Structure formats: C-alpha cells, structure tokens
Amino acid sequence: MEKFSVVTQSQVNVRVTSSANSFGTEKRFPKDLTIADFKNKLELLTGSLSGNMKLEVYDRDNKLVCKLDNDNALLGSYPIDDGMRIHVIDPTIKVGEFEDLSKVEKFEISEEDYAKKTGLTEFKPGYWVGVHYDEPVGKNNGKVGGKQYFECPDKYGGFVRPENVEVGDFPEEGLDFRKEQLLSFIKMMSAIGVFLGISSIIIGIVVFVYLGGGKYPVTTATGIWYGISPILFGIMGLGAALTKDERNQMNMLNGHYIMSIVIVSMGYAMASAIQGLVSCALGEEKCGTNAEIQTALHGILTGIIFCGYVLAIASMGLHLRNKNTLHPDWKYRRGCCGSQTCE
Template sequence: MEKLPEKVDPQERERAMSYVKILSMIGLSLGTCSLGIGIAVLALLDGATYPVASGTGVWFAANPIAFGILGIAAALSTNENTQNKLLTGHYVTSIILMTQGYAFASAIQGLVECSTGSEKCGSNADAKAALKGVLVGVIFFIYIIGIISLGIHSKKKHVLHPDWKKGGGCCGSSCD
C-alpha cells in the first residue's frame, strides 16, 4: 500500500513559494540581461571571431529565463497538481543552471581576449570587453541563484515536493 503525502502547513508552503518566486524573478531578470548583452555583442561583432562571436549571452539566457518562468508560474498557480509539476520543472532547471560551465568559460575567454586587445576581438574591443565583463558577472550570479534554489528545494522538500518518495526525488515509479 502506497503511503500518501503528508499534509503541509500552508503558511510554511507559502513562505517557501515566496522564496521560489523571488529567486525566479531575479533569474528571469538576469536571463533577460544575458540575452540583451548577447544581442549587443553580436551587433558589435565587426570582425570578431571565437570566443567573442560565440553568442554566449544569447544561448545561455534560455535556461535562466525558463527557470524564472517556471518558478513564477508555480508561485502564481492555484492548482496543486499543476504547481507540483511546475516546481519539479523549476528544480530541474536549477540543476541545469549548474551545468552551464561552458557559458561561463566562454564569457571569461571573450573578456580576456577583448581586454588584451587581441585580433580575435575585432574592432570595438573596449565595448565588447565591458559587455563580456558584465556577462561574466551575470552568469556568476545565475550560478549563485541556482545553488540557492537547489538548497531551498532540498531543505524545503517536504513542503515544496510532498509527493516525492523519501529520498526518491521526482523520478520514482509513482510520479505522474
């Protein structure tokens, strides 16, 4: 016989959801910032080659934007089943945020290339260096947001994910 999820204190769940919502709003803002920086770098290419021309800001932005949208949608959802699915998606995107090391390395590499005046940076090296520097900061803060989010999901698992089996996570045999 399968054990039913425990009842959750509504105030504790609301408090945990407010943390998710705040982190998601910050993640969405930083993802949008990353997208804008990526577009600006691509607009200023003018002879730049890899890593400056990699479009890191553009392709990296997809995950923080998804992270933000899922978290905000979960916080605004009134349907418990939908909210649980959105929270699971938010948890998964938190994990994916931690796997974006290539974006961080590419942004740092582009910053170094433009800061040293390399030919790979093309013209507008100072502007590209500034944009890449901001992008490095944005990606770093998104990593921090991902770590905090994973901590909240882990610490408040009994509140945010009451349907997960003990220690089993979302991918047990009974998840819908």
C-alpha cells in the same frame, strides 16, 4: 481607547500552555499586537475561543507575573520577556478534552476492501499494498496493466511494499504557512532569473553588433543560448508561485528544481565568457576595433552568468532543505519504493 507604546524589542519568544491540554507550544509574537489580536492567534494553538480566554503570564520560576486583562492594550505594554510562559484559561473546556482519542472518528476498512488492497499482483512479484493518497501524488487510480486492483481518483493511487507501510493514528496536516514563505522566495528568485536571462540575450546580441570586424561570435551564441535557461527557470518558479492547482504547482516546482541543476551544469557558458573577456582585455585581433566595448560587454556577461550560478545554487539548496514541504511527491516515492520502482 487608551494608548500604549512599545519601548522594548519588537518581538518576544514565549511558551503557550492551556488549561485544555497538557502540552505547550513555543512561539514568537510581535509586541505591537493588541491583546485581542493576540487571543485570536492563540485560538489556533489552544482550540479555545478568544472570547472565553483568560491569560496569565508566568516567569521562568513559574511565578505569576501579571494577567493580560486589557484587550485594547499592546502585548509589549506588559512586562513579558523571552522564555516566559503565557497560560490560557478557558472554563468552557474540560482538561484533556482535546486529547481524548476515543472521540476521534477513525478510518475503517472492511475485510473485503482490505483483501482487494493487499496481496499478490500481476505487474510485480511479491506482496504489495494499494494506497489511496489524500493528495494527488500517486501514479494511477488503482489500475495497473489493465487490471483494477482498487478504486480511487486518478493520481491518488499507488502500490507500496508492506514493509514500507506504517499503521497508526496520524493527525491531519494543518495549513502550511511555511510553504507560502518558500513560494515567495521562489517567486523572487524566479523574477531575478528572468531578468538575468533577458539581459544575457541582449548582451549576446550587442556583442554581435559591435564586432567591429572581429571574429568573436561565440560569445553572441553564449549569451543567447545561456539566457534561455534562466528564463525557463523563472517561468517555472513564477508559475509555481501563482498557480492554485496543486498538481500543476508540484510539476512547476519540479521543473524549477531541474532548471536550477541545468544552470549550474552550464560551465561552458562561464568559460566562454571569461575567455572572451581575457582576449578582448588583451586587445587580440579577433575582438575587432571595438576591443574596449567588447571587454565591457564580456565583463557584464561574465557577471550575469556568475549571478545565475549563485542563484541556481541557492535555489537547489532551498528545494533540498525543504523537500518535504515543496516536494511531497519525492517523500512518497522514496518511502514506498526504496530500490523498487513505484507502480
């Protein structure tokens, strides 16, 4: 096999088009991919099989630069720069074959089933539409208040107002690789949270051991009860990242977000630690005969609590910025309810 080396930047941002469709996709690829591996990645973007692909590179002026015709060569060994276009030619697929919606099987519902899922209900006034979700993000199985309005598995059903229902042909959602990345971040933050929580409890106990006749047990209590929150934060996050059950993962992620809020709201812990740090630094009697050790311990505890705040704020931001990915149940509830309460 011929050997090639990459001497430019490690990644390239290109636009991928195909003879099978009329739209393109902008993606970033590492230049150390072989052309064979590159074609495998393009299968998900174009729908073509790698063995049927012929690749051409065009510059920003739409002029042919080269053809990627050596499967063993590296992508970076060709003169490809950011902003260029890679065109996939597949002679086995007709132009527009994947864009013909007439070949897509449609979901159909009978008039009888439609009547069952739309109309007046006994649990709330007005008209409601029964919804059978694709994922277990609902609140019932089509039964409310002892009356069965429609049938579906438990947690797959819900009722929404007609004005919050949108009718159309929606593509099935594909694999969400971003969710895996977000869960890895949550896993890392959760591990840090467990470490901070255990450290806080240990410091709280050590403060009590080195009282030296002093009267400052409040910091001991602060270290112990504060440490519980980051530990719970960590357990929720690690559980969400490790579980394979979608419903459990959803609950764990909600718990992780709630614990982030709890940690941020614990201002008393920071105030207590800072008060102890200042008092012991000034050598007050309530810090006992081990004022220097107490000062160091209070300083460490203050740092732990501060790191906990930063971690919790970052966690809240992660959850809120990616709520549609991490919390699809928030999306459904907000969309169907508005100011109403979902059944």
